[in-house]
Amino acid sequence: MLTDIIGGVFILGGLFFFLVGTIGIIRFPDVLSRIHAAAKCDTLGALLCLTGLIIFNGFNIVSLKILLVLIFIWVTNPTATHLIGKAEYIRTNLHNKQDGVK
Amino acid sequence: MTKILTFAILFMSITIIGSMYRAIKGPSAADRLIAINVIGTKTIILILMISILFKEDYFVDVALVYALISFVASIVIANYIEKLGGQ
Numbered sequence: 001m002l003t004d005i006i007g008g009v010f011i012l013g014g015l016f017f018f019l020v021g022t023i024g025i026i027r028f029p030d031v032l033s034r035i036h037a038a039a040k041c042d043t044l045g046a047l048l049c050l051t052g053l054i055i056f057n058g059f060n061i062v063s064l065k066i067l068l069v070l071i072f073i074w075v076t077n078p079t080a081t082h083l084i085g086k087a088e089y090i091r092t093n094l095h096n097k098q099d100g101v102k
Numbered sequence: 103m104t105k106i107l108t109f110a111i112l113f114m115s116i117t118i119i120g121s122m123y124r125a126i127k128g129p130s131a132a133d134r135l136i137a138i139n140v141i142g143t144k145t146i147i148l149i150l151m152i153s154i155l156f157k158e159d160y161f162v163d164v165a166l167v168y169a170l171i172s173f174v175a176s177i178v179i180a181n182y183i184e185k186l187g188g189q
Contacts, residue, residue, distance in 0.1 A: 007106075008106045011107075011110050014147075015113050018114065018144065022121055022140075025120075026120060031133060035132075035136055038140050042140065042143045045147075049110075049150075049151075053151065053154050056103055056107075056154055062153075062162055066162060068166065069162070069169060072166070072169050073143065077143065077173075080177060083180040084135055084176070084180050086184065087180045087183040088132040091132075091186065
């Protein structure tokens with residue numbers, strides 16, 4: 001009963017951050033600000049939702065695999081976000097440089 | 103636990119539909135790539151929630167492989183956008 005309440009609070013917090021990230025992706029006017037909203041949605045929402053699932057499940061091998069998925073998401077998603085931001089910056093600002101200096 | 107997980111699965115599906123709007127309409131290629139990346143993360147969380155709800159343990163491995171493939175796809179498309187701007 002207590003694990004249901006604590007895990008439910010964690011999952012509802014994660015759903016709140018997913019909702020905020022989706023509204024940011026839809027409403028923001030620029031590519032870089034949309035990347036900002038999407039990174040919040042990826043890291044904090046995934047952390048809260050998967051922590052809630054681990055609390056629901058208890059301590060066994062499935063919880064260890066869920067923790068592995070969480071660590072993998074935390075390593076890879078900021079890397080992908082950084083690469084998308086760099087590609088967009090190069091695509092936008094490459095023709096603005098003068099004499100090879102940005 | 104069942105009610106909370108069912109509500110969470112329905113809510114996550116609605117947010118995936120909201121992200122799909124940006125993936126279809128987005129003006130540049132980077133917008134679509136951001137939306138696809140977020141949809142991939144939400145799909146991983148959705149598979150894990152279904153795995154806990156139905157007590158099917160092997161769906162966790164499916165989620166792990168999906169995370170790997172989604173990361174590789176994002177990296178490759180980001181490199182393609184960068185090369186396209188470099189010309």
